[in-house]
Amino acid sequence: MLRLLVMVSGGGTNLQAIMDAIKEGSIEDAKIVKVISNRKDAYALERAKNAGIETEVVSRKDFGSVEDFEEALLGAALEAKPDLIVLAGFLVVLPKKLVESFENRIINIHPSLIPSFCGKGFYGLKVHEEALKRGVRLTGATVHFVDSGCDSGPIILQKAVEVKETDTPEILQRRVMEQAEWKILPEAINLIAKGRVSVRNGRVTIAGG
Secondary structure (H helix, E strand, C coil): CEEEEEEECCCCHHHHHHHHHHHHCCCCCEEEEEEEECCCCCHHHHHHHHCCCCEEECCHHHCCCHHHHHHHHHHHHHHHCCCEEEECCCCCCCCHHHHHHCCCCEEEEECCCCCCCCCCCCCCHHHHHHHHHHCCCEEEEEEEECCCCCCCCCEEEEEEEECCCCCCHHHHHHHHHHHHHHHHHHHHHHHHHCCCEEEECCEEEECCC
């Protein structure tokens, strides 16, 4: 059974997609053992509590220094003893020690087709605003392993989504979530739970696929 630690900052729609996929059986042999948020008011915490999942808040505001915050975050993650950490809209740069402690065991969902519209400053609506500004015809989402860079880890899955002329950033954001994020994040977790994902020389191989 793959033990999942999900880290969130906001509403938790991707968390909900994971919980629904586990309930429906499209994610097999996995369970969420804990949800951590850096924000006390994150609705994702309510989603987790309603599902009977343990939650914890590790907020930068509660610590005198970045170092103390990062140590607390690492400690909370280690305490959960996860096999896989899932960043589902977690708007915090992970401490180096955390990334090193869970090498190739942390995945992130990003709302674009990496390497487009990714890296420092590209999160939330900003990604979709830039996609519309650039005039791309296709955007989408990417699930990737987390490394020491920003959105630079090995790519596991991507799914393209059409951009329409009438789109606003908000409409495009919703379409990317519905048609891509909520589909490929649970799919990636299921592949990992089945032992079908491996990383070699910075590239992902999916067995039997």
